[in-house]
Amino acid sequence: MPKSKRDKKISLTKTDKKGLALKQKIVEDVRNCVEKYKSIYLFTYRNMRNEKMKEVREEWKPSRFFFGKNKVIAISFGKTVEEEVEENLHKMSAILKGQCGLLFTDCKKKKVVDWFNNYSVEDYARSGFKATETVNLKEGPLTQFSHAIEPYLRQLGMPTKLDRGVVTLLRDFEVCKKGNILTPEQAKILELLELRLATFRLILKAKWTKGKGFEEFEVDDEEVDLEVGEEMETNDD
Template sequence: MPKSKRNRPVTLSKTKKKGKEHKEAIVNSIRQAIDNYNSIYVFSFENMRNLKFKEFREQLKSTSRFFLGSNKVMQISLGRSIADEVRPGIHKVSKILRGNAGLYFTNLPKEEVERLFEQYEEYDFARTGSTATEKVELKEGPLDQFTHEMEPFLRKQGMPVRLNKGVVDNFSSPFNHLLG
């Protein structure tokens, strides 16, 4: 039996693909930055927050330029081999572009750049999967800081809790030594 034409998924989003022109614009702007700036650095990041990065980028806006995006597009703009590199030896930079990485173009001296990157540190709330920086101990008894909806989550994390008249209650269990 033929497939029904009625049972087709219909996309409701109106987004358009960026296309070849967008990638060519990135390649051209990176090549222009190669001509405008003396130094190029590859930086890597982990759990980067967009707002914090914007603040850092704004601080260095007058002396430098950042590029984030597809590693392959950035590699193509630098040149992947000796044959297609834009400047002599710059294809070595494209070999380092792996994972979460970006390009930083600047006219600042190396010591100043290292100082800026080492000095800039912003604290923010932890995301899922990040390791705890502090040890928290919860006493036995009612835990007013948690709502009743948090009880299943706390239990899943291995905490000996129960609901007592709508209040999360931490209790001592004979099996606590097994929880670690």
């Protein structure tokens, strides 16, 4: 009986015992998923939101989402034809770069592609986000704010005062400029103004299916992460 490709020995050097055990567990989990599911989808993301990602995981059960170190996942798949655990899977390893995640699933390609293309959630931009538009406020009353918040607005850098109990802007004020990186103060002001400039999206990069091989999707050059994303946990349980 031929030896299974999954039984290939792997080398995880320069790692302490605790780190080595964790990496070996990741390799084992990934290879179990390769064996269990028909297809693997590689995706990148914009404006990661862990709480939204938890909802996505629930929606896609029993499919499985997986996040981990690219180098370790590449070892799990195999980096070369000789090392790969399934035919053509080394091609997936070759494009594991940047912010990536995996979806292991038995769902049809059309369902997966349609869902990814249509899924998006608007949210407040965070510090480190590249502003997608310029936001200006005109001099005068800001009636959307309670008088109690006026001192906090000044702390955030807004030129305000109370005029007969109404929060008033003393001069025109630029909250943020398109293309510039938001400061924590700017991000908070946008949230107080209820302006959602960030959109959480998952963007497909490639697909691998047993017996059918590897397929790479075209990704728009602008489809890059516009802020420092949240660190994703490897374990999705």
